[in-house]
Amino acid sequence: MVDTYKRTSNPMMHRPVVKPELVKWMRESQTQLSGEITEVLSFAKNNNIPVIPHETVLYFQMLLSLLRPKRILEIGTAIGFSALVMAQASPEAEIVTIDRNLEMIELAKENLSKYDHRQQIILKEGDAQEVLTELSGAFDIIFMDSAKSKYVEFLPRAMELLAPNGVILMDDIFQAGEILIPIMEIKRNQRALERGLRRLFDEVFDNPKYLTSVLPLGDGLLMIKRAE
Numbered sequence: 131m132v133d134t135y136k137r138t139s140n141p142m143m144h145r146p147v148v149k150p151e152l153v154k155w156m157r158e159s160q161t162q163l164s165g166e167i168t169e170v171l172s173f174a175k176n177n178n179i180p181v182i183p184h185e186t187v188l189y190f191q192m193l194l195s196l197l198r199p200k201r202i203l204e205i206g207t208a209i210g211f212s213a214l215v216m217a218q219a220s221p222e223a224e225i226v227t228i229d230r231n232l233e234m235i236e237l238a239k240e241n242l243s244k245y246d247h248r249q250q251i252i253l254k255e256g257d258a259q260e261v262l263t264e265l266s267g268a269f270d271i272i273f274m275d276s277a278k279s280k281y282v283e284f285l286p287r288a289m290e291l292l293a294p295n296g297v298i299l300m301d302d303i304f305q306a307g308e309i310l311i312p313i314m315e316i317k318r319n320q321r322a323l324e325r326g327l328r329r330l331f332d333e334v335f336d337n338p339k340y341l342t343s344v345l346p347l348g349d350g351l352l353m354i355k356r357a358e
């Protein structure tokens with residue numbers, strides 16, 4: 131199914147979980163992006179399209195340079211910014227990225243044809259739930275940055291597609307701190323998202339099957355891997 135893209139601004143930009151001065155410092159004092167990719171970033175900023183923030187970009191660069199993944203799967207391409215960041219950080223890797231929104235798909239195609247010089251990135255169009263069934267493993271990194279309520283539903287298939295030592299990363303899990311608020315006190319239209327995230331936490335936290343780590347980068351990044 132193709133949905134209409136809602137350019138809602140990221141709640142985290144207005145209600146940061148980490149002290150605003152520290153977020154500013156993380157974003158401004160570390161190495162800045164340069165080159166062509168900044169054109170994609172400026173487009174995202176000017177058009178209010180949410181993409182991974184700078185501290186997450188730098189974390190991905192670090193993680194990918196340590197893990198040297200051969201295959202990466204991303205759910206939630208938008209205009210291709212994070213996929214291009216990962217392609218740059220892992221020049222040898224193949225990156226499969228999924229999006230279901232037609233407007234985003236068109237913009238991503240334009241950006242990939244301009245900036246994916248090594249043709250590392252394969253864009254799969256459609257709802258991730260469906261596309262995931264058509265993929266085969268193994269992926270060393272699976273990055274979920276799509277509808278947050280669905281992370282828990284994508285998890286079983288993602289685990290099947292994950293390489294033995296692979297890692298899953300899920301973005302925006304703090305929801306600006308709303309995960310701490312009782313469900314009935316959350317706006318009605320946010321409850322499905324919050325219920326999905328809480329089901330995810332119930333499944334993966336304190337479960338001997340998984341190792342998890344929550345990083346306060348951006349609006350919260352959850353890392354999950356199989357326990358040894």
Ligand SMILES: C[S@@+](CC[C@H](N)C(=O)[O-])C[C@H]1O[C@@H](n2cnc3c(N)ncnc32)[C@H](O)[C@@H]1O
Pocket residue numbers: 135180181182205206207208209210211212213228229230231234256257258259275276277280
């Ligand atoms: C936050 S944006 C992704 C940003 C991108 N990862 C980046 O940092 O450059 C989320 C994207 O996920 C897509 N999306 C949401 N739910 C999806 C689903 N179930 N299947 C495929 N794409 C989905 C939306 O269309 C949107 O383009």
